[in-house]
Amino acid sequence: MKRTTVIGFLGSTLDASKRDASRWSKWRPTVGLCMQPDLRVDRLILFHGRQHEGLARFIADDIASVSPETSVEPRVMNFDDAWDFEEVYTELLDFAQGFAFDPEAEDYLVHITTGTHVAQICMFLLTEARFIPGKLLQTQPKRGAPDPSGVWTAIDLDLSRYDTIAQRFAEGSRASTSLLKGGIETRNAAFNTMIDEIEQVATRSSAPLLLMGPTGAGKSALARRIYELKVERHRLSGPFVEVNCATLKGDNAMAALFGHTKGAFTGAVAERAGLLRSADNGMLFLDEIGELGLDEQAMILRAVEDKRFLPVGSDKEVASDFQLIAGTNRDLVVEVGEGRFREDLFARLNLWTFALPGLAERREDIEPNLDYELERFAKAEDLRVTFNAEARRTYLTFATSNAAAWNGNFRDLSASITRMATLSPDGRIDAATVTAEITRLGRLWHGENNRAGGSALAEVLPENAIARIDPFDREQLAHVIAVCRRSASLSAAGRELFAVSRGERKSTNDADRLRKYLARFGLRWDDIGSWAVRRPSACSCRAG
Structure with a gap:
């Protein structure tokens, strides 16, 4: 014994x-x-x-x-x-x-x-x-x-030995992740794993978080839900302050972020606290942080580390203790390498980095988000609208297919549902409404792809090389590049591009077929890359 x-x-x-x-x-x-x-x-x-x-x-x-x-x-x-x-x-x-x-x-x-x-x-x-x-x-x-x-x-x-406590803990954790997902029962395994990790970080850490992902992927909504979870757990008591850094330009950026004294510059007729001071004891969400200038980045770094900074025109520091969440649709690793983003700030932000997938990477989540958007429309307009069975099947078949580009991600989906609900005054979205919406989305995305096509080619090929490509081949190559950039791998891009051939068993190796197609224009997968490949892993946990 x-x-x-x-x-x-x-x-x-x-x-x-x-x-x-x-x-x-x-x-x-x-x-x-x-x-x-x-x-x-x-x-x-x-x-x-x-x-x-x-x-x-x-x-x-x-x-x-x-x-x-x-x-x-x-x-x-x-x-x-x-x-x-x-x-x-x-x-x-x-x-x-x-x-x-x-x-x-x-x-x-x-x-x-x-x-x-x-x-x-x-x-x-x-x-x-x-x-x-x-x-x-x-x-x-x-x-x-x-x-x-x-x-x-x-x-x-050891709480795991107590069934009732373990059950209550599990229920609390599920409630927290449901809050982070807006109550939507998402089905994408990778996204659910990421939300589980964010729940643990949000309830245990006050370190900065970095949310990366394409425009419309839901960074702003997730940041607000993280704030709500922290308030619920009594980890924050102050306000949620959100700013899109792309709107901060020139001298106004410093004043808006850090505040200014009266008379600090022409037009400064009164003292201004600034966004950082307004977020004291709360959360500051800097969306599109990659748009900030290097000077602003340096001051943000000091404010995060020391909780102190100088307002414009002042020689006296002020204090603000806030939790920072940063969002960006840029690849900050590339931005650091090219000198547009400070390496020390990225290192500080990169303690907890989460990459949000676009809607095209979460097609299985379109159906639960469809119901969520209808519910949101009902609350906003005091009008409940539903699909009839045929219309719902038609819309979901299109929305989950490769024909739906979802360039604007969840913003496109939200706008699409809002349009159909608004154009259904009898409260039922029918097949004709769905067909008209699918046509509208096709025109929207086709126009965007045409505008983006020339830009995409210019990013990977010199001008003289583009000039030697037939106009028909330019359109096709631009589409291929767009698919590659939203795909996680060469094989995934090949599966989307050659879906029909594969279904008819005419294609045996989609990745090799795509590799050979790109080689015709002197391109490799690494030359165009996908945003998913270049971005950091879903949860980077190295010390800042």
Whole structure:
């Protein structure tokens, strides 16, 4: 059998008594725990102050008389202030780190009935953090007739052992992730895994978060939901302040972010607090942070690290303690390499980086988001609209197919549902409305692709090379590049581009076929890359 070692404080009041026979009719916690018929204490580590050495020896003698198998080891734990949390915790931590624990040979019980409340809290924390690898031991007197032994209870802090607590914890976690997803039962496994990670980070960390992803992928909505979760968990009490950095240009950027004094520049007729100060004790969401200039980036870095910054025109620093979430549709690794984004700021932001996939990468989530958008329309317009069965099937078949580009991601989906709901005054979206909307989306995306085609080619080929390509081939190549850039791999792009051939079993290797097509124009997959390939992994956890 394993030996049992108990660690606890001498109770300078509860363990004290008259030193005569009457003491045996009184419950004394330290003596009583060694008198339990169903608890064998082989070793007792007894902490006490230097002024209580006499009481410690007296208690050790009484324990020897009732439990001769118990070895009592008095240890002086002398505090200058027994109610100073920092001092008490530090001393007990030093003990725990220097003690030769052997869980294979001994079971450890941490007696938290005696000692000051601060000492009891510290013993709890050290046990919960596994600095002391044991269970908590609580003793108390028996009810009724006096009994010197009292009763005891062991408390295992491994919450996974308690089914009800584990169930409640799981329910709380599910509620948190549901909040982060807007109550939408998403089906994309990678997205759900990412949300689970964000839930853990949001409830445990105050470090900056970086949300990367294409425009319309939901960065702003997710940032607000992270804020709501933090408020719910009492980790934030201030406001949610959101700013699109693409709207901050020139001298106004500094003043808008950091505030300014009266008369700091022409037009500064009054003092302005600025966005950073407005977010004190709350959350600041800097969307499109890659659009900020290098000077603004430097000041943002200092504000994040030091919680202090200088308003424009002031020689006196101000303080603001905020949680930062940054969003961007740019590849900041590339931006750093080309000198447009500060490496030190990126390193600070890149502690927790999450890449949000576009709607085309989450086609299985279109149906639950369709229901969400209809519900949102109903709340906004006080008008409930539904699809008839045929119209719903038609729309979902199109929306989940490769024919739907979803260039604007969830913004495109939201706008599409809003249009159909608005054009269905009888409250039912029918097949004709869906057909008209599909045509409208096709025109929208075709126009965008035409405008983007020339730009896409110019990014990967020199002008003289483009001039040597027939107009028909330019259109086709631009489309291929667009598919590649939104695909996670060469194979994924090939599967989309050659879906019909594959269905008819005319294509055996989509990736090789695409590779050969690109080679005709002197291009490789690495030359055009996909945004999904160039971006950082879904959760980068290196230290900032």
